[in-house]
Amino acid sequence: MYGLDTVIHQTTNRTAGSSAFAYYSAAQIRDSKTRPNILAGFQLAESGSVPFLSALSDRAAAEGDTWLAEKLAKHASDETRHGKIFAHALQQLNKQVIDFKRQPQTTTTKKSQQRSPFFAAFFEGYTQEQLKPAVIDWDVFMASTYILELDASKDFARMAKVLPDYESTARNLKLGMLCIAQDETGHATYLYEAMMRRMSATEVQKLVDMWRTRKVNALLAMVGGILQRNGETRSLVQDSAPSEIDSELVAT
Numbered sequence: 001m002y003g004l005d006t007v008i009h010q011t012t013n014r015t016a017g018s019s020a021f022a023y024y025s026a027a028q029i030r031d032s033k034t035r036p037n038i039l040a041g042f043q044l045a046e047s048g049s050v051p052f053l054s055a056l057s058d059r060a061a062a063e064g065d066t067w068l069a070e071k072l073a074k075h076a077s078d079e080t081r082h083g084k085i086f087a088h089a090l091q092q093l094n095k096q097v098i099d100f101k102r103q104p105q106t107t108t109t110k111k112s113q114q115r116s117p118f119f120a121a122f123f124e125g126y127t128q129e130q131l132k133p134a135v136i137d138w139d140v141f142m143a144s145t146y147i148l149e150l151d152a153s154k155d156f157a158r159m160a161k162v163l164p165d166y167e168s169t170a171r172n173l174k175l176g177m178l179c180i181a182q183d184e185t186g187h188a189t190y191l192y193e194a195m196m197r198r199m200s201a202t203e204v205q206k207l208v209d210m211w212r213t214r215k216v217n218a219l220l221a222m223v224g225g226i227l228q229r230n231g232e233t234r235s236l237v238q239d240s241a242p243s244e245i246d247s248e249l250v251a252t
Contacts, residue, residue, distance in 0.1 A: 021155075021219050021222070021223060022155070022158060024223070025038065025155060025158075025159055026158060026159055026162045029159045029162065029163065030162045030163070035093070036090060036093050036095040036237045037235060037236050037237055039086050039089050039090050039093075039095075039173075039237075040086075040090060040095070040097045040098075040236035040237045041236055042082075042086045043083050043086035043087050043090065043097055044097060044236065046079045046080075046082040046083040046086065047079065047080065047082075047083030047087075049076075049079050050076050050079050050080050050083070052133050053072050053073075053075050053076035053079060054072075054073070054076045055133035055134065056072050056133045056136075056141065057069045057070075057072035057073040057075075057076060059133060059134065060072055068194055071190045071194070075187050075190075078183045078186075078187070082180050082183065085176040085177075085179075085180065086176075089169070089172070089173045089176065090237065090240075091240065092169040092172065092173075093169065094239060094240055095237045095238070095239060095240055096237065096238060096239075096240035097236055097237060098235070098236055098237060098238050116222070117218075117221045117222050117224070118218045118219070118221060118222040119218070120221070121214070121217050121218040121220075121221040121222075122144065122214050122215060122217075122218035123144070123214075124214070124217075126140070138198070139195070139198070139199075139207060142191050142194050142195050142198075143195065143207045143208055143210070143211045144211050144214070145187075145191055146188055146191040146192055146195070146208065146211070147208065147211045147212055147214075147215050148215070149184045149185075149187040149188040149191060150184075150185075150188035151215065152181075152184045153181045153182070153184035153185040153188060154181075156177045156178070156180050156181040156184060157177070157178060157181040159177060160173075160174045160177040160178045160181065161174075163177075192204070195207065195208075
């Protein structure tokens with residue numbers, strides 16, 4: 001068992017890290033000047049996870065786990081739609097994500113493409129090779145992603161609430177983010193069930209607790225990085241031509 005001082009320390013760190021991120025993310029998406037950049041970050045994150053999840057779905061199918069393969073395929077489909085929701089939200093603001101692959105490779109851009117402080121702390125001790133879909137330990141994937149999805153569902157719902165209703169683009173974004181939050185809850189649910197199918201409830205809790213601690217440390221590392229940069233972040237967006245928005249993406 002943990003000593004009381006350890007529990008207090010972990011609880012304090014968790015509260016501090018979560019509160020700091022909650023304040024930062026809400027402020028970023030509420031401010032019309034910083035909103036495009038955070039939306040771009042979400043688009044990149046959601047769309048970027050699709051190949052990984054699709055590869056894991058194929059692996060699960062090859063291993064004979066049809067249930068998990070179907071859940072992962074649905075997860076990948078949801079993330080594709082989430083990326084489109086954020087892309088269309090950017091289009092409403094006449095912005096789009098910068099295609100960094102087409103930009104000349106400099107020392108600065110190479111450094112910026114390295115693992116973020118958050119994921120460096122979250123996956124501390126694991127190499128990039130160990131985290132590839134073909135070889136990643138299923139327990140590592142399930143527990144780490146469960147934590148991320150569970151928290152994302154709350155984060156997206158929280159950010160949606162700070163968006164104003166009187167302005168149409170913000171209102172559309174709010175509806176989209178609330179739908180995304182529901183999807184993330186569903187992802188967390190199937191991942192928890194997947195863990196329960198593989199191990200006892202006690203083992204699941206122990207695994208979840210470990211990755212929760214990693215998440216706390218990762219948040220603190222991320223917040224520390226933001227403070228070191230005085231809140232400044234690299235721009236992820238550029239101007240784009242106005243285009244029609246597919247409203248069905250929000251309603252889906």
